[in-house]
Amino acid sequence: MDGNSLSVIKLKNILLVTVPDDPGDDTIQELQNKVLNAIEKYESKGLILDISNVNILDSFFARTISETTQMVALMGGQTVIAGMQPAVAITATELGLHLGKAISTLDVDKALDIFTDNFKTV
Amino acid sequence: MGCENTGECHIGSEGDIVTCRKVIRNVATAAGFGMTDVTRIVTAVSELARNVYVHAESTGMMRWNILQQPGKVGIELIFEDQGKGIADIDQAMEAGFTTANSMGMGLSGVKRLMDEMLISSELGVGTTVRVVKWGRIK
Known part of the structure; x- marks a missing residue:
């Protein structure tokens, strides 16, 4: 597994991570570490996890x-899960999975809208 | 019931979980399963392969067979390990039950994703989990 397969992109005061299509356990663990370190480094207000390839x-x-959502929340940030594929949503529901306190959006554009709207009202 | 396609994967490392998923994604797609069923099957593989990896100290195998019956095609997956075994299978099948650091959705969730599921286990000897998913031939 390639340890450098994930990039965390800083967009103004949020972070964007695009998750690869079939992430191994080590990639998922790496995601958590990278995200938390980047939030501290950039003082980010939020995280968008783009899972449209997953x-x-x-x-x-x-x-x-x-x-990760819980940890980001403890650091003062909001997590948005963007772009879940229909087959993945069906399977995850049947399996009984939940994503905790993360908000979901159809795509990254709508995830960005959430942050833009939130920051206007603050 | 004839088997045309068959194969196996060793489960000895975390990376083998991904390998099992990739192999079965290809096999199930080639067998004619639709996108949603392929996702169900691959997710079940991920849960069961991880169980073998986590609970059986990497001593396991996944075997797969394509089953053919009039008007339908099936994929049979058998996960075998020589791990410590499951003390109480009924309890292990309950939603929320976990001995590992997980959501405890693994076995009960897999049962919902697949059409058939059978677990046999003996303490100190090992565990075998057999699951089957059926699909219509298009």
């Missing part, structure tokens, strides 16, 4: 997303 979401991945 074609499998199992209980390990769901738990890590849920935990």
Whole structure:
């Protein structure tokens, strides 16, 4: 597994991470570490996880997303999960998975809208 | 019931979970399963392969067979390990039950994703989980 497969992109005061289509456990763990370090470094207000390429979401991945959301929240940030594929949404629901306190949007554009709207009202 | 396609994967490392998923994604797609069923099958593989990796100290195998019956095609997946075994299978099948650091959705969730599921286990000897998913031939 390539340890440098994930990039965390800083967009103004939020972070964008695009998750690869079939992420291994180590990639998912790496995601959590990279995101938390980047939030501290850039003082980000939020995280967008673009999972539009992801074609499998199992209980390990769901738990890590849920935990990461919780950790980001403890650091004062909001997590938005963007772009879940229909087949993944069906399977995740049947499997009984939940993503904790993360908000979901249809795509990254709508995720960005959430942050833009939120910051206007603050 | 004839088997045309068959194969196996060793589960000895975390990376093998991804390998199992990729192999079965290709096999299930080639067998004619639709996108949603392929996702169900691959997700079940991920859960069961991880169980073998986590609970059986990497001593396991996944075997797969394509089953053909009039008007339908099936994929049979058998996960075998020589791990410590499951003390209480009924309890392990309950939603929320976990001995590992997970959501406890693994086995009960897999049962919902697949059409058939059978677990046999003996303490100190190992565990075998057999699941089947059926699809209509288009």
